[in-house]
């Protein structure tokens with residue numbers, strides 16, 4: 001049996017606009033990869049700047065989003081919708097890591113295919129919570145911060161691993177217990193159960209980021225005062241290349257290069 005190339009299939013998942021079909025394709029990608037039906041044949045990766053997503057939700061500046069208060073039904077649904085939107089973006093981010101960085105060890109692809117499958121399940125669980133109240137994904141506006149970070153780190157897997165799983169997903173681990181307490185406070189125990197599962201599984205995503213980071217990082221020094229800035233020496237791509245990757249607005253860190 002000739003094995004199919006993983007990367008074009010992952011690209012098809014990334015570009016799929018229909019949310020249910022995207023989730024189905026992710027599950028099939030994971031099945032085929034673990035069944036040994038796919039192989040990573042290095043190819044020049046396409047530079048996808050807009051992933052497949054439905055026409056709605058409308059993407060707006062974060063400052064334009066209304067404050068979410070769980071006291072009302074609209075607030076409860078808005079919060080579930082916001083988390084569903086994060087999970088939907090997380091599918092695209094995980095699949096983007098598979099398509100964008102050819103030539104990585106197969107374990108890197110296993111990790112990010114598994115992460116994509118987890119994110120798709122998380123998204124579907126939250127979509128089901130919305131459906132139980134007669135709402136759908138797209139009913140509320142959302143912002144594009146996660147994908148924006150994907151674009152800003154697309155040139156380098158080290159930057160991607162540093163800033164997406166190791167910072168943004170790790171922050172999710174920190175804030176989720178507080179969100180669970182709020183849902184518990186209004187008696188929405190079904191959503192708490194979904195968030196509990198998500199929290200448990202997201203730990204592995206941060207770990208996948210740590211491993212992906214270690215694959216590339218030769219020497220890493222974190223700036224403890226400003227933990228979202230990182231300086232590193234990329235020993236894989238070019239031993240002498242020293243770069244600093246910082247989110248917009250962050251000031252240069254104090255990290256000492258070794």
Ligand SMILES: [Fe+2]
Pocket residue numbers: 087090118119122198202
């Ligand atoms: Fe998730």
Ligand SMILES: [Fe+2]
Pocket residue numbers: 090115119169202205
């Ligand atoms: Fe995740």
